[in-house]
Amino acid sequence: MKKLLLAGAFALGAGAAQAQQAAPYRLLSTITIGGEGGWDYLSVDPAGERLYVSHGRQVEVVDLKTRKVIGTIPDTPGVHGIEVVPAAGRGYITCGRTNTCVVFDLKTLKPIGAPIPTGPKPDALFYDAFSKRVFLFSNDGGKSTVLDAATGAVVGTAELGGDVEAPATDGKGTIFVNLEDKGEVIAFDAKTLAVRRRSRLAPGEEPTGLGYDPKTNRLFSACANEKLVVTDSKTGQQVAVLPIGRGADGAVFDPTTGNVVTSNGASGTFTVIHQDSPTKYRVVGDVPTARGARTIALDPKTHHLFTCTADYGPAPAPTAENPKPRPSIVPGTFRVLEYGK
Template identity: 80%
Template sequence: MKKIIVAVAASLALPSGAALAQTAPYRLLHTIAVGGEGGWDYLNVDPAGERLYLSHGTQVEVVDLKTRKVIGTIPNTPNVHGIEVVPSANRGYITCGRSNTCVVFDLTTLQPIGAPIATGLKPDALLYDAFSKRVFLFSNNGGKSTVLNAATGAVEGTAELGGDIEATATDGKGHIFANVEDKSEVIEFDAKTLAVRQRHKLAPGEEPTGLGYDPKTNRLFSACHNEKLIVTDSKTGKQIAVLPIGAGVDGAVFDPSTNNVVTSNGGAGTFTVIHQDSPTTYTVVANMPTAKGARTIAIDPKSHHIFTCTANLGPTPPATTDVPRPRPSIVPGTFRVLEYGK
């Protein structure tokens, strides 16, 4: 615990991207130009197909990770949030928040398979669970999350999760974990029965978004909007550590090759890198500069490269009742992927 306190104090004393960035364990390897218009949300790496899928406004961009070129576009995905692939079924799934639907596509042709599937309100994150052979489409409005058969796309049920779901993770053994944004909780539910097994408060963390998971230590890493990372024991619900992260976080990953947790902080334009020294001890290693707006993140489990995306940003429109937290305007043609590694 003493080591955590020292690390926290050090990071709080540093401006974003300052002295800690000197020890950053990752460096920018490639910038992949995508272009086009519109905002972005989740990225997804398909290690088997060596592709990167990017949510981008009303379409999904597909990048070949061998050539680092855009090789295709999947249109007609209004307010796309997330993409998940199921290589064994040669299918991909896309959540469309504006139409409350899921688009299913062929991984080879990138063409749609059948009509869009109706979902719960505001489908956002999604997850393929190999244990149950299901795809979970998580609602960020009300918690009624649609559950699909991964091979056929047939609706198999609705998970009543009791809140607005953000990022999720699976242990591959029938347990699904999810951050509940409006309740400031992390929950566990059964992948087959859909019953909620545990609910754990994340205070002092508020409005969790990104979620990393280490199956070896059973640790959940919830990245919260109030610039805190909460470490929770997934078995007991015990809170293990609270660490500082950058502003505007919307993603977190765990890198098992380095035992690092990395959060993507779009407001600060940084990655916060936290090392898991042991299951009970964590150290902030770096607040390394990325780019403003780079708020989501994905990791390639084969190369251990880390991806984020952003664009050049213009003025921020005024807040409204419908959009209380407006994001800056986006300069057309500047959307790009940033790839980091050793």
């Protein structure tokens, strides 16, 4: 494969040189965490130089200066997403098994008050600096519980009409989310919570990860059927559809490099797509990661990419309750992978 890529690069000349410059990602470090349990989102706090990693029933806190685990936030059953609000000195964690949100102190990592009840299966969450609100998105039932970011008080519920996945914001009062079960990306008002626009993503199906470029008003929806769908956030019109790897559950856009990157857990790759212009996109290539590395976080300061995974063992025997069991996770192998130039 490597020889074929090199041959193609020579044939393409200047275009290949641009492609190589657009995606110079390689594995920079492996941060061993260990322990047991599954994982979902990672979240970079550039101000605090920390990486928050969901892991089983807890959140692992990594110092990005030393690449060492410096703390753990326990008692977060079914943890999915982590979001921090440095101005408020607090962070928020969605707990899918208890339908709650845990609030914690950024300095001590200790909980602040009792967990906040949410809608069913809270998954992704997002802090919107424009409205100063934290949005907790349910992956079942189409609701979003909305909190005051400074106090944690519930200030509303958004009715979004589908199972919500990853969010983004334009920074001017509009929030975007993928609806996994509807095959849509929607826009809603951060203050009134009213849905403004629904855009179909077909031929994309079951969208999860969502990247956004506010300069060109482009949304990047990573779909389960190995497609990335590019949508104009102002008009809802589809701009492009590109191939990506299997099992994508994350997508980011880096405005400095012009790269859209999807994390593909089944393929064990990042797919890198370059935005040549608001209407022209090209697949640069796939970067090997590891099986199970399905989510992604971008550090806007260093432009490094983070994902996480563990080694897999055999699947347990099927049962009536679980006819298609997932492979077991080998204890002690959970790790974070960091990519960059």
